[in-house]
Amino acid sequence: MSSDRQAVTVIGLGSMGSALAAAFLDRGHPTTVWNRSAARARPLAERGARLAATPEEAVAASPLTVACVLDYDALYGVLDPAAAALAGRTLVNLSSGSPEQAHEAVAWARSRGAGYLDGAIMTTPPGVGSPEVMFLYSGPHAVFEAHRETLAALGDPLHLGADPGLASLYDAALLGLMWSTLTGWLHGTALVGAEKTPATEFTPIAIRWLGTVNRFLTAYAPQVDAGRYPGDDATVDVQIAAIDHLIHAAEARGLDNALPELLKATMERARATGHGGDSYASVIEVLRNPAGER
Numbered sequence: 664m665s666s667d668r669q670a671v672t673v674i675g676l677g678s679m680g681s682a683l684a685a686a687f688l689d690r691g692h693p694t695t696v697w698n699r700s701a702a703r704a705r706p707l708a709e710r711g712a713r714l715a716a717t718p719e720e721a722v723a724a725s726p727l728t729v730a731c732v733l734d735y736d737a738l739y740g741v742l743d744p745a746a747a748a749l750a751g752r753t754l755v756n757l758s759s760g761s762p763e764q765a766h767e768a769v770a771w772a773r774s775r776g777a778g779y780l781d782g783a784i785m786t787t788p789p790g791v792g793s794p795e796v797m798f799l800y801s802g803p804h805a806v807f808e809a810h811r812e813t814l815a816a817l818g819d820p821l822h823l824g825a826d827p828g829l830a831s832l833y834d835a836a837l838l839g840l841m842w843s844t845l846t847g848w849l850h851g852t853a854l855v856g857a858e859k860t861p862a863t864e865f866t867p868i869a870i871r872w873l874g875t876v877n878r879f880l881t882a883y884a885p886q887v888d889a890g891r892y893p894g895d896d897a898t899v900d901v902q903i904a905a906i907d908h909l910i911h912a913a914e915a916r917g918l919d920n921a922l923p924e925l926l927k928a929t930m931e932r933a934r935a936t937g938h939g940g941d942s943y944a945s946v947i948e949v950l951r952n953p954a955g956e957r
Contacts, residue, residue: 668692669813672725674718674741674756675732676703679919683731683757683817684712684920690816697721697724699741699890719745722752727810731757731784735764739771751804753806755814757782757798764829769802769827778806781827783834786818797821801829826849843874850913857916883944892941899946 668691673684676698684707687694696704697715708714715721722728722745730740738758740748754777756768765781772779779802786796796818800807807814814818814820823829848869852862886892906927913920929946936955938945949955 669727669810669825670695671813672696672715672721674689674698674728674730675737676707677731679757679784679791681707682788682791683729685710687813688777689792690713691860693725693815695721695724695895700923717745717884718742721745722748724816727753727755728811729755729757734758735760735768736779738768745798746775753778753780753810753857755780755800755810757784759834760831762831765801765827765831778803778808778829779832780807780810783830784817785834785837789953790816794819799830801825801831802827811933816903823951842936846922850918853918854913854916857918879943884940886944887940890930892945894941896942898940899930899943903927906930 670693671687672695673687674697675678676684676696680698681703684696686715688707693713694707694711695715696707697718697720699767701714704712704714706810711723715838718741722742728749730738730742732741735756738756742754749772754772756779756869760768768781768919769779780800781802782854783799784791786793794815798814798818798820800814800820803825804822810819811822823833841893848957850865850901852871855865856862859875865917880894890952901939906923910920910923910927912924928945931954932949933939934944935951938948
């Protein structure tokens with residue numbers, strides 16, 4: 664291994680943790696690994712990783728430890744016995760959790776003398792190591808900058824801010840966007856599929872349409888920030904009329920309409936609160952205030 668690369672430790676070797684360790688190895692970082700079941704570490708050891716016998720030994724081996732375990736309770740369970748080794752080192756936690764748990768974790772790490780970054784992995788294991796995928800981090804900027812180059816082995820490292828809960832918050836928001844987009848695409852695929860159009864034929868056109876949707880997002884973001892929604896492109900009233908066509912076409916072909924019905928109901932709530940003549944961005948007002956309070 665190249666000696667000019669920072670040494671790093673990976674704790675937790677499930678599918679994702681193993682992919683993280685492999686990416687560090689591929690970029691020439693001396694990599695120490697630990698997993699509760701040592702058998703998961705053997706393929707990485709064969710590639711040159713050092714297998715630590717205990718979490719304390721693993722943490723002590725490197726200035727940077729990256730943890731990817733089931734949850735925050737598992738993180739504490741593994742690393743509490745290694746508290747002495749954490750002092751003066753940095754912990755990057757890529758385990759899933761909530762913003763509130765991230766705030767608790769940074770306090771836990773500080774009490775043990777460790778620097779701390781919370782993170783979110785915006786890919787599946789096969790994507791780890793690609794510069795095209797995002798890894799989100801939040802916590803002290805100085806801690807992030809000290810390890811940016813090493814973290815770049817995993818993917819494009821984006822620092823969201825000093826608030827340690829931001830990475831988890833963005834993760835939840837972006838997953839919501841993904842699920843909504845994928846389910847919308849699947850509903851559309853089912854709709855055209857009812858007329859024997861293959862998904863592989865529909866999808867390139869759907870992707871091209873998403874390019875236009877991207878421009879809507881860019882146009883609507885300043886409206887959301889300002890709280891003003893000029894209906895100079897297409898109003899909520901117009902969108903309600905348009906979604907009726909989708910609902911009718913899908914119903915006629917025997918499809919489940921739960922998603923478009925939910926979208927229509929949300930638009931109608933926006934209209935009922937006075938946003939019928941505003942842009943679609945105004946729907947955020949009913950999402951922010953589901954009780955309809957003024």
